[in-house]
Amino acid sequence: MLGLYIHVPFCKKICDYCDFHAFPAPEWLKLEYLDLVLREVSAFAESHPGALSAVETLYVGGGTPSMLTPEQMSRFFAIFADAGVDFSRLKEATFEFNPESCDAERLAVAQECGITRASLGLQSLHQNLLDRVGRHHDVQTGMRALDLLLSRGNLRVNADLMFDLPGQSLGDLLEDVQWLAGSGVGHISLYGLKVDPARRLGIRVSKGLETVDEDLYAEMYLKSVETLEKCGFSRYETSNFARGGEESLHNLNYWNRGEYLAFGPSAHGFYEGVRFYAPERYAGWRDYVKKGCPREGLTLDTLTPEDVAAEYVQLSLRTKYGMRVQTLENLGFKVPESAFLRWVSEGYAELSGGVFRLVGKGWIFMDTVVLDIYSKME
Numbered sequence: 001m002l003g004l005y006i007h008v009p010f011c012k013k014i015c016d017y018c019d020f021h022a023f024p025a026p027e028w029l030k031l032e033y034l035d036l037v038l039r040e041v042s043a044f045a046e047s048h049p050g051a052l053s054a055v056e057t058l059y060v061g062g063g064t065p066s067m068l069t070p071e072q073m074s075r076f077f078a079i080f081a082d083a084g085v086d087f088s089r090l091k092e093a094t095f096e097f098n099p100e101s102c103d104a105e106r107l108a109v110a111q112e113c114g115i116t117r118a119s120l121g122l123q124s125l126h127q128n129l130l131d132r133v134g135r136h137h138d139v140q141t142g143m144r145a146l147d148l149l150l151s152r153g154n155l156r157v158n159a160d161l162m163f164d165l166p167g168q169s170l171g172d173l174l175e176d177v178q179w180l181a182g183s184g185v186g187h188i189s190l191y192g193l194k195v196d197p198a199r200r201l202g203i204r205v206s207k208g209l210e211t212v213d214e215d216l217y218a219e220m221y222l223k224s225v226e227t228l229e230k231c232g233f234s235r236y237e238t239s240n241f242a243r244g245g246e247e248s249l250h251n252l253n254y255w256n257r258g259e260y261l262a263f264g265p266s267a268h269g270f271y272e273g274v275r276f277y278a279p280e281r282y283a284g285w286r287d288y289v290k291k292g293c294p295r296e297g298l299t300l301d302t303l304t305p306e307d308v309a310a311e312y313v314q315l316s317l318r319t320k321y322g323m324r325v326q327t328l329e330n331l332g333f334k335v336p337e338s339a340f341l342r343w344v345s346e347g348y349a350e351l352s353g354g355v356f357r358l359v360g361k362g363w364i365f366m367d368t369v370v371l372d373i374y375s376k377m378e
């Protein structure tokens with residue numbers, strides 16, 4: 001399955017923990033961005049005739065795509081339709097909204113243009129926690145945005161929540177999880193806060209002005225999973241939970257090592273067996289596009305057989321479907337059974353029907369298990 005990811009790098013205000021490529025932009029810059037995206041996608045369509053018509057899933061992320069005005073959104077979607085993306089045959093088309101720019105007009109444009117799934121950056125339903133991480137929106141705006149998205153019967157809705165925020169108690173988190181699970185959304189993404197020492201929040205933490213209780217991380221995650229499962233949500237990837245049939249096809253394609261095209265600054269793609277990205281910062285991306293998107297302007301990562309096998313281990317173990325021992329062998333690599341059984345005996349994983357998958361606290365130590373299995377590959 002071929003996916004398409006487009007990065008819209010604008011946000012009204014930068015959250016104190018943000019490590020995405022995002023910045024506040026005046027109108028003229030948004031117009032320039034649309035022009036550059038048009039040139040980038042046109043250059044690709046010219047060098048790869050017919051490729052865009054094979055796209056089956058679309059994800060518009062950021063930043064905050066809903067920072068585009070309704071008129072800019074129409075132009076944005078038209079760029080991709082004109083370049084060959086057939087919106088009528090997409091199996092899924094997701095657009096990210098932030099609460100402060102999620103309104104009826106933008107939603108109407110998105111749906112008219114073929115968006116079938118919305119993802120809302122709620123993060124928390126506690127005002128003091130939103131304030132402590134520098135989120136732009138308030139709880140009331142978040143609730144209003146969620147109500148609006150849920151009022152559209154033919155729209156699938158995801159909402160993002162964060163945990164291990166400064167000052168967040170286990171009770172605060174579970175209250176949010178429980179409420180959101182009963183709100184009508186079909187999908188919840190749950191991310192632990194990562195404190196980047198270079199960001200405002202990280203600087204406050206390093207100066208002792210703010211604290212994040214890392215000891216709560218595991219308990220918060222495991223208790224949230226328990227709550228979500230009781231509410232009918234299944235964890236199909238370490239941070240993603242869905243009611244039956246609500247899984248994100250676009251993201252599953254990433255974890256299945258499917259290919260996807262990518263446009264916009266900092267968007268990463270995978271096409272014809274090569275992982276690639278254009279210059280990640282806006283200014284560098286602008287220069288690259290203005291030069292006509294030369295292939296030598298891309299960072300290309302051609303995968304060796306060992307890279308492919310390592311990716312397979314790493315990505316498949318993120319999901320509830322786990323890794324097939326036979327698939328790894330078909331890729332030319334073997335892991336001694338004792339390496340799997342060690343994690344099984346410690347209660348971190350199970351091995352059944354030739355499939356090795358994480359269980360229980362194994363999800364917390366996923367990186368350790370992956371590294372260990374990877375190091376035993378021969």
Ligand code: SF4
Binds near residue numbers: 011014019098
């Ligand atoms: S909304 Fe997301 S992308 Fe924008 S600043 Fe906040 S964390 Fe970064």
